[in-house]
Amino acid sequence: MTMDLTDRRLLREPADPAPRRVANRELQLLALSWLAPVGILLIWEAASRAGLITAQVLPAPSSVARTAWNLISSGELPKHLGASLLRAVAGFAIGGTIGFILGVLVGFSRVAEALLDRSIQMIRAIPSLALLPLVIVWFGVDESGKIFLVSLAVLFPIYINTVLSIRQVDPKLLELARVTGLSRLETVRRIILPGAMPSILTGVRYSLATAWLAPVIAETIATTRGIGFLAMDAREFLQTNVIILTILIYAAIGVGPTVLPGIWNAVCWPGIQITRKGAANECA
Amino acid sequence: MSAPDVAVTVSNLRRRYGERVVIDGLDLTIRKGEFVALLGESGCGKTTLLRALAGLDPVDGGHIDGPTQPAVVFQEHRLLPWAPLWRNVALGMETAVGRAKAEAALQEVGLAGREEDWPRNLSGGQAQRVALARALVREPRLLLLDEPFAALDALTRIKMQALIRELVARHRPGVLLVTHDVDEAVAIADRILVMRGGEIAASYLTDGINATALRGKLLRELGVESDSRAA
Ligand SMILES: Nc1ncnc2c1ncn2[C@@H]1O[C@H](COP(=O)(O)OP(=O)(O)OP(=O)(O)O)[C@@H](O)[C@H]1O
Ligand SMILES: [Mg+2]
Numbered sequence: 484m485t486m487d488l489t490d491r492r493l494l495r496e497p498a499d500p501a502p503r504r505v506a507n508r509e510l511q512l513l514a515l516s517w518l519a520p521v522g523i524l525l526i527w528e529a530a531s532r533a534g535l536i537t538a539q540v541l542p543a544p545s546s547v548a549r550t551a552w553n554l555i556s557s558g559e560l561p562k563h564l565g566a567s568l569l570r571a572v573a574g575f576a577i578g579g580t581i582g583f584i585l586g587v588l589v590g591f592s593r594v595a596e597a598l599l600d601r602s603i604q605m606i607r608a609i610p611s612l613a614l615l616p617l618v619i620v621w622f623g624v625d626e627s628g629k630i631f632l633v634s635l636a637v638l639f640p641i642y643i644n645t646v647l648s649i650r651q652v653d654p655k656l657l658e659l660a661r662v663t664g665l666s667r668l669e670t671v672r673r674i675i676l677p678g679a680m681p682s683i684l685t686g687v688r689y690s691l692a693t694a695w696l697a698p699v700i701a702e703t704i705a706t707t708r709g710i711g712f713l714a715m716d717a718r719e720f721l722q723t724n725v726i727i728l729t730i731l732i733y734a735a736i737g738v739g740p741t742v743l744p745g746i747w748n749a750v751c752w753p754g755i756q757i758t759r760k761g762a763a764n765e766c767a
Numbered sequence: 768m769s770a771p772d773v774a775v776t777v778s779n780l781r782r783r784y785g786e787r788v789v790i791d792g793l794d795l796t797i798r799k800g801e802f803v804a805l806l807g808e809s810g811c812g813k814t815t816l817l818r819a820l821a822g823l824d825p826v827d828g829g830h831i832d833g834p835t836q837p838a839v840v841f842q843e844h845r846l847l848p849w850a851p852l853w854r855n856v857a858l859g860m861e862t863a864v865g866r867a868k869a870e871a872a873l874q875e876v877g878l879a880g881r882e883e884d885w886p887r888n889l890s891g892g893q894a895q896r897v898a899l900a901r902a903l904v905r906e907p908r909l910l911l912l913d914e915p916f917a918a919l920d921a922l923t924r925i926k927m928q929a930l931i932r933e934l935v936a937r938h939r940p941g942v943l944l945v946t947h948d949v950d951e952a953v954a955i956a957d958r959i960l961v962m963r964g965g966e967i968a969a970s971y972l973t974d975g976i977n978a979t980a981l982r983g984k985l986l987r988e989l990g991v992e993s994d995s996r997a998a
Contacts, residue, residue, distance in 0.1 A: 655845055656847065662836075674847065675860065677849040
């Protein structure tokens with residue numbers, strides 16, 4: 484956060500005896516992590532071609548890919564994907580911000596905890612599906628209702644992780660803040676927030692995945708756009724290809740957020756990574 | 768107000784945990800530039816006294832007349848893992864002036880040029896030296912050290928003792944060093960206190976005293992009868 488990239492590279496090199504070997508190993512592990520998904524696709528394709536799986540039950544990946552291509556060139560898929568992503572991003576931004584602010588309030592103040600925490604926990608216990616009818620009454624069937632549902636789903640993981648991370652800051656470092664005469668604000672900025680960051684990032688990662696999956700339910704509200712709608716529509720018409728395609732899209736995009744905080748962590752908080760191994764690993 | 772050359776005056780200090788009285792009417796004065804070592808059996812209340820002086824714990828009676836913000840070095844370095852060394856040293860005063868002071872302080876503890884490095888790249892002794900720089904950069908009137916060398920190996924410990932002696936001579940804070948090591952106390956301090964029964968039971972000046980004789984006396988004070996190393 485405080486240094487530019489060149490500085491950091493200068494510092495990393497002497498600490499790292501064989502950076503190239505480490506990088507190679509990282510690459511190998513990365514390749515290994517893709518082995519199973521790619522392998523399954525290949526076996527699936529082979530089994531379909533050999534006639535072991537009926538196309539009606541489970542179409543071959545190549546056939547799904549053709550469907551995808553058709554939907555992309557017709558502009559259908561980009562339209563639905565765009566609509567879903569927009570809802571996810573808007574919901575994440577709104578729910579994440581509110582969750583973070585509530586988390587900071589409750590994390591720092593016992594009064595705020597007494598005032599807010601029980602209500603938040605109770606709202607958390609309500610399943611989205613149960614809220615759905617009310618959301619339709621409140622918001623009608625336009626975008627805002629869907630974004631509301633996504634925001635709600637995103638809010639809790641961010642809230643809970645923020646509260647816990649603030650409460651779990653090392654008391655020894657808080658003592659240090661006192662003996663070095665840090666003001667309340669400086670203590671928050673220099674010690675509590677950086678110390679809480681790995682755990683907050685865990686919440687961010689989890690919420691990003693939630694933000695992407697929440698529209699599945701939100702998109703069952705009368706709509707004509709979104710991946711959730713595409714799946715519902717395909718079910719009506721028994722288009723197995725499209726159903727499989729939407730499932731694969733959820734899987735592919737769902738993996739995305741898991742790498743984001745890891746990257747952020749590596750770029751923004753280089754000091755945390757090794758010294759707070761447990762926490763940092765959760766985010767990486 | 769205290770005299771200008773006094774770092775801290777403690778009078779009739781009391782501190783208890785529940786029913787257990789740990790510090791019971793303790794009196795103590797440390798002058799500026801004076802190096803005082805505090806010995807005492809484990810659990811006799813040395814850390815309790817130091818934390819009271821640091822303002823970390825409340826007291827149940829008596830009076831502490833000293834600086835509102837003494838500097839403290841703990842047994843662990845307590846560096847912030849997410850801040851480069853200069854920010855650790857300058858903690859709370861991270862201005863241009865603060866940075867210049869931090870660099871000077873790092874140089875004093877033998878870590879010149881490592882300002883931008885991270886705590887995780889340091890050895891235990893180096894980390895403890897940064898903690899020392901963080902304490903000294905504040906030019907404290909009173910420096911409190913709670914077994915700061917306890918986790919270091921014997922060689923590093925000897926070097927640290929020499930370093931701290933030199934830095935104290937230059938910056939002249941009053942120093943209270945809690946230690947378990949009688950030899951360390953004899954080697955480093957101007958005055959050695961033995962704590963027992965919640966008060967200062969004995970006080971020895973080291974100047975002009977035969978070190979071996981003093982060592983024997985201190986060991987007897989601490990209840991170690993046969994001294995294996997002298998035999
Ligand atoms: N938070 C606490 N609650 C209750 N009792 C405590 C607490 N902290 C310390 N004590 C008691 O106070 C006494 C003095 O403890 P203190 O830590 O000051 O000893 P010490 O002289 O520093 O010992 P050591 O040399 O082992 O570090 C001990 O008997 C300890 O059990
Ligand atoms: Mg102690």
